Amino acid sequence: MPHDSFTSPAKNFRGLKGSVSADNTDEAINDDELAMRKAGEAASRRYQAAEWLRQMDRGALGTLSKEPSEEEFHLALRNGLILCSVLNKVNPGAVHKVVESPLLDVPSTEGAAHFAIQYFENIRNFLVAVRDMKLLTFEVSDLEKGGSSNKVVDCILCLKGYYEWKQAGGIGVWRYGGTVRITSFPKSSSSLVGSSDSIDESVDESESSQYDQLLDLIHFSNEVFTDEPRITNVLTFLFDHFALGLLQAYIRESDRVNDLTLNAVVINALLSKVVEDFSTLIVSQGNRLALFLENILKGERGMQSKAQFIEAISQYLQQRKSLTSTDLSEFCTCSGKREVVQPRVVNGCNHVDIFHLHGKHIEELKFYHQETKLEIKEIHSIWEEELQRLYDHVKRLEVISSSYQKVLEENRQLYNQVQDLKGTIRVYCRVKPFLPGQLNKQSVVDYIGESGNIMIVNPLKQGKDTRKVFTFNKVFGTNTTQDQVYEDTRPLVRSILDGYNVCIFAYGQTGSGKTYTMSGPDPTHEEMWGVNYRALNDLFHISRARLDVIKYDIAVQMIEIYNEQVRDLLVSDGSSRRYPLCYLLTK
Ligand SMILES: Nc1ncnc2c1ncn2[C@@H]1O[C@H](COP(=O)(O)OP(=O)(O)OP(=O)(O)O)[C@@H](O)[C@H]1O
Numbered sequence: 001m002p003h004d005s006f007t008s009p010a011k012n013f014r015g016l017k018g019s020v021s022a023d024n025t026d027e028a029i030n031d032d033e034l035a036m037r038k039a040g041e042a043a044s045r046r047y048q049a050a051e052w053l054r055q056m057d058r059g060a061l062g063t064l065s066k067e068p069s070e071e072e073f074h075l076a077l078r079n080g081l082i083l084c085s086v087l088n089k090v091n092p093g094a095v096h097k098v099v100e101s102p103l104l105d106v107p108s109t110e111g112a113a114h115f116a117i118q119y120f121e122n123i124r125n126f127l128v129a130v131r132d133m134k135l136l137t138f139e140v141s142d143l144e145k146g147g148s149s150n151k152v153v154d155c156i157l158c159l160k161g162y163y164e165w166k167q168a169g170g171i172g173v174w175r176y177g178g179t180v181r182i183t184s185f186p187k188s189s190s191s192l193v194g195s196s197d198s199i200d201e202s203v204d205e206s207e208s209s210q211y212d213q214l215l216d217l218i219h220f221s222n223e224v225f226t227d228e229p230r231i232t233n234v235l236t237f238l239f240d241h242f243a244l245g246l247l248q249a250y251i252r253e254s255d256r257v258n259d260l261t262l263n264a265v266v267i268n269a270l271l272s273k274v275v276e277d278f279s280t281l282i283v284s285q286g287n288r289l290a291l292f293l294e295n296i297l298k299g300e301r302g303m304q305s306k307a308q309f310i311e312a313i314s315q316y317l318q319q320r321k322s323l324t325s326t327d328l329s330e331f332c333t334c335s336g337k338r339e340v341v342q343p344r345v346v347n348g349c350n351h352v353d354i355f356h357l358h359g360k361h362i363e364e365l366k367f368y369h370q371e372t373k374l375e376i377k378e379i380h381s382i383w384e385e386e387l388q389r390l391y392d393h394v395k396r397l398e399v400i401s402s403s404y405q406k407v408l409e410e411n412r413q414l415y416n417q418v419q420d421l422k423g424t425i426r427v428y429c430r431v432k433p434f435l436p437g438q439l440n441k442q443s444v445v446d447y448i449g450e451s452g453n454i455m456i457v458n459p460l461k462q463g464k465d466t467r468k469v470f471t472f473n474k475v476f477g478t479n480t481t482q483d484q485v486y487e488d489t490r491p492l493v494r495s496i497l498d499g500y501n502v503c504i505f506a507y508g509q510t511g512s513g514k515t516y517t518m519s520g521p522d523p524t525h526e527e528m529w530g531v532n533y534r535a536l537n538d539l540f541h542i543s544r545a546r547l548d549v550i551k552y553d554i555a556v557q558m559i560e561i562y563n564e565q566v567r568d569l570l571v572s573d574g575s576s577r578r579y580p581l582c583y584l585l586t587k
Pocket residue numbers: 431432433435508509510511512513514515516517521
């Protein structure tokens with residue numbers, strides 16, 4: 001019988017002690033004393049029930065005394081008015097229709113019989129409602145003479161317990177007569193109080209609820225520190241449930257106990273064993289939890305946030321929840337019929353599990369939603385800061401760039417001013433060396449000065465006309481290299497790209513070395529390049545370096561002026577060698 005599965009240790013112990021007394025005269029309890037004690041206890045409970053009904057229903061003050069006899073008690077409740085009125089206060093609307101009549105004490109006439117039938121309807125409606133609420137019920141006949149007053153009292157006290165629990169917020173565990181009867185969420189409108197058939201289910205559902213409550217509490221960790229009564233309820237339930245299951249399992253399942261006569265020694269030994277095993281189990285659970293938490297703290301990733309830590313503990317509790325349900329189902333069997341009970345528990349838990357699982361998922365989603373919102377907000381503000389920084393940076397670069405352009409312009413102007421100061425027209429003189437195999441090696445150059453002077457000797461003339469001094473910007477001696485000659489021309493190439501017009505040409509008689517200086521004797525060797533090659537080389541080099549700022553178009557034209565005729569040297573077709581000229585564009 002499932003009901004027995006959840007009786008308290010005290011009750012069990014009393015039951016066991018009674019069994020022992022049958023075999024042990026030393027501990028036997030006198031039957032009369034026992035009957036008196038029972039009657040006293042029953043009366044006390046009846047007075048308690050009456051007192052509560054009087055408090056709950058004003059009508060009861062007139063019809064129900066404070067300490068009614070069993071008969072008075074039955075008589076006052078028989079029409080069902082007090083019971084229906086009280087039940088409707090505990091659970092509004094539980095009894096829809098209540099038959100009320102002033103003819104309560106009418107003796108057995110036809111009208112009274114009619115009302116008696118209607119009163120019977122009151123009681124029946126009351127019992128149906130109580131059964132729907134899954135509270136303890138009684139039979140209609142229990143209110144008749146010879147009926148079980150105890151069952152009626154049980155029902156009323158159970159209703160009282162439920163009412164007080166509901167008044168307290170409907171959270172956690174409530175007890176009736178030392179027996180754990182119910183747990184429920186505040187959100188659940190109906191109670192799960194077990195009639196004897198539903199106790200197993202209610203407790204397993206309750207257990208599930210308790211675990212979910214515990215998970216809820218951990219999720220909202222702030223509550224953990226503030227809602228102590230709630231936690232106490234949850235933990236008390238878990239403890240009671242497990243401890244009672246454990247004790248019961250020992251008593252029911254142990255063959256040794258069945259064979260033994262239960263006396264104080266056996267029970268003490270049994271309880272010691274239970275306590276020992278239970279302690280071991282708690283220590284092992286504690287160790288597991290400690291190990292688990294240690295692993296979390298030492299984990300490779302490390303704890304990144306409080307939320308992750310809580311999530312990890314929640315997962316652990318979820319695992320423990322399923323394990324513990326299985327463990328307890330082994331203890332909480334009904335008359336040893338494990339296989340009958342378990343499917344019912346599983347079926348009973350499925351709906352609750354699914355419901356709570358969905359609830360938990362929604363909570364988790366809400367939590368992640370909030371977290372994601374916060375993260376997005378953070379990222380958004382970081383981006384905004386970053387953008388602002390970039391904007392400031394670009395502004396600064398703009399300022400720097402414009403001042404850089406100014407400096408460049410200034411530099412360009414100064415540079416070209418220097419070129420102007422050096423002279424817009426510069427004339428250089430290069431002295432050709434004697435070529436190998438040349439017979440007459442008498443030079444006319446007497447002296448080459450540092451500041452561009454050259455003294456020429458003319459042996460054919462006499463006197464002061466023998467020597468004559470000529471002045472140039474610079475005079476290059478016979479040993480001057482191609483590079484040294486170009487060195488003075490190089491700055492002018494940059495001026496070209498700054499927008500100045502520059503003209504470089506060689507002048508001299510035939511064979512004096514114009515081609516040698518301007519083109520060079522061998523274009524395949526860079527060191528032998530003349531002014532033209534070197535100037536073009538610099539031109540392309542500087543224009544490439546300035547590509548980001550300026551794009552230059554470079555054109556090449558080659559002409560010959562001979563006998564006052566201008567000829568285009570880049571045209572291969574001989575017929576059109578004369579003017580107009582052909583341009584060679586380079587990019
Ligand atoms: N500085 C020099 N060093 C060595 N050899 C030179 C030098 N200048 C000219 N020569 C040589 O002198 C010869 C004549 O030079 P080049 O052809 O350059 O004269 P040119 O003035 O161009 O003559 P033309 O007017 O007839 O074309 C060439 O063989 C050249 O290699």
